[in-house]
Amino acid sequence: MTSAAVRRPRPSVLRAEWIKILGSRGTLVAFGLLATLPVAFSALIVANTPSTDPPGVPGDDDIVANTLVGVLAGVVVAAVIGATSIGNEERSGMISTTYTATPRRPRVILAKASVAVAITLVIGVVSSWVSYLVARPLQRDQGYVAPSYPEPDLLSATPIRAIVGTGLLTAAVALYAVGIATVVRRTSIAIPLVVATLLLPGLLATSDRIQEFVGRWTPFAGFSVQHTVQRPDYHAGPWHGLGVTVAYAVLAVAVGLVLARRRDTAH
């Protein structure tokens, strides 16, 4: 009955979560969208945005940030990946089996968060590099050329920070979504919550004071990691802004961990 002689592998929550996410049909589609949608969105916008600066005058547009605008689509997909990793299980009830195999529930949540962050980070960084490389030539065709817009030096720190930072932002949003989905336990509530708190502040900000607050202290602040120039409508430093978004994500996960330990699972 007890088979102590048989050698058993070590239990690995992380491996279990990898198997789940790679075995689900929906998530693989989501990975594909995360890789392609930002590139297509960036290309579409940049190809239809001509430069309005007269030749010879230094321009004030942030051309690197503009080639990365597709992240607006990327963060939505990242929110879906993060939220479904826990929400799917809450919906089907499989979370009970998961917690039966791993009674230390915080380990499960942290494993899900790690997997979602790892995947969205890798795909996010690749897709933001591709976005830049695809969109920049289209942008040149629209008049964003020297002398008004000198070609960005891809070996210098600022453009690299903007491009890699876009991938980091994508991963931060996935983490935020894991946290929110753990708290609300419903994908259909978690995704709109994440998207709304992330993007709406940027749209709703009307007065300058509100805009400044939104740019510095809401999850929307994370987009400042893409900034490569000084502009009056840029309110947060790049790392400050990303740090704020990450802080919201960490807070959401922390609340999720506390609740997951306490609550009975839903049937």
Add this chain to the structure above:
Amino acid sequence: MRSDLPPPGLTFEALTKRFGSVVALDDVTFTVPPGAVTVLVGPNGSGKTTLMRIVLGLAGPTAGRALVAGQRYRHLHNPLTRIGALLDATAVNPGLTGRTHLRWLAAAGGIPTGRADALLESVGLSTAARRRVGGWSLGMKQRLGVAVALLGDPPVLMLDEPMNGLDPEGMVWFRGLVRNLRDEGRTVLLSSHLMRELEGIADRVVVIHHGRIAADAGIDSLLAEGVGTSGPPTLEDVYLRLVTTTEQVVTAPEQVRP
């Protein structure tokens, strides 16, 4: 019961669970011994599933405790190898294949992957294993649920209404499986709301009604209780009498309480 004997497979000590003002379990005390099939019977909503969820730590008791081999579930080392459970067979992400489902569970439980494939074969799912569970029948999901419970080769098994959705062939298969598990000396706790399907596999019946134990007796003494009605007594007669008259607790003489 001598104190140096190993603890019974499952122990319920004054277990109470309230959901707001609803009392789901009310001071439930009984033990489930190894080498026998104990059946928990009661109408829908009587507390059977809640009891099993508390064993697995999925729900916390309001008072009292449930122990697996003398320990709380969350203190078990490699819990899947100590107790196997089937609660809701339909609770699987529909997008996963049966094989993937067993494989992630094996990874989480520290169980060799080869065991997952062998089990799929032995529960009769080898042809369906690579298809997504969303398209499976309830009977197939029940078989997968049984495979999940058996994955860690545990000495204690706890199955909630495992015969729902099984076809006649599946019933025969399941009865044989349960008898084998008992004969191997394992502790088996089954639940059901259909008495008829239990005849022939139950050694002992615990009737639960409104969250309380209405009867707890060996199968023979329960059937003897039913004598007096016309024809040979069936478990169903006994059960219906118990859940309609209630309050009176039948306890067989051989019943051992901790």
